[in-house]
């Protein structure tokens with residue numbers, strides 16, 4: 129599972145899951161575009177990779193901004209010499225009951241997850257088709273691509289939507305050697321989840337400990353969080369897999385929370 133000579137564009141790579149995927153890809157030999165809304169954090173993450181001997185470029189980009197995404201991908205191709213792997217991972221979470229959800233928050237969440245996935249994958253596919261060397265698109269879904277939870281109407285909607293996008297790109301990309309797959313993690317302790325614990329505790333009238341035990345990890349087989357290492361291993365497999373045999377798939381990595 130090596131990525132020598134490959135270039136990977138990873139969104140949301142300044143934090144959490146995306147940051148760890150960038151590290152694993154760099155260790156596997158890839159050059160990395162560390163793409164994130166937070167340019168200082170992107171630069172810090174890229175500098176960390178360069179300090180470990182990797183080739184890494186920080187790219188400040190809002191994945192919901194069409195012109196900025198196209199420019200960020202073009203810059204990556206110009207500076208790193210091509211594009212072989214996209215990890216569309218940037219995401220946010222907003223929790224509230226359906227009846228209290230503001231339309232603005234609904235649109236904000238769908239924009240980051242769905243517009244972001246569309247814009248980054250369209251820009252990546254254009255470069256991959258023009259480059260003629262195929263590629264791998266990896267979307268960050270969730271167990272919420274398969275299951276629902278209370279308080280998460282737009283998140284569950286968006287994560288289900290990514291499964292559809294993955295399948296369309298698998299079909300349209302195949303003639304060009306472009307694969308598309310979806311990773312569906314269970315809960316992973318990242319800033320995105322740490323923020324939710326007190327919010328869910330308030331909304332559900334539970335202690336924070338009970339939110340973790342009785343809500344987040346209740347359906348797992350062993351009461352364990354999924355880790356950034358677990359998710360990055362799957363991301364490496366999808367990136368390095370050599371043929372169209374593995375495309376249009378979703379893989380759930382969740383300690384058995386969801387079994388298909």
Ligand code: NAD
Nearest residue numbers: 140143144145165190191217218219270315316318319320
């Ligand atoms: P995180 O908050 O640690 O990192 C998310 C990163 O995305 C941040 O660096 C943030 O700056 C960036 N980002 C946010 N909006 C952006 C935008 N508009 N443009 C560019 N970058 C933007 O979160 P995480 O837990 O690592 O989540 C990463 C992905 O994994 C998300 O898509 C999330 O839905 C998914 N996921 C997370 C979990 C979990 O339990 N943590 C489980 C399943 C799926």
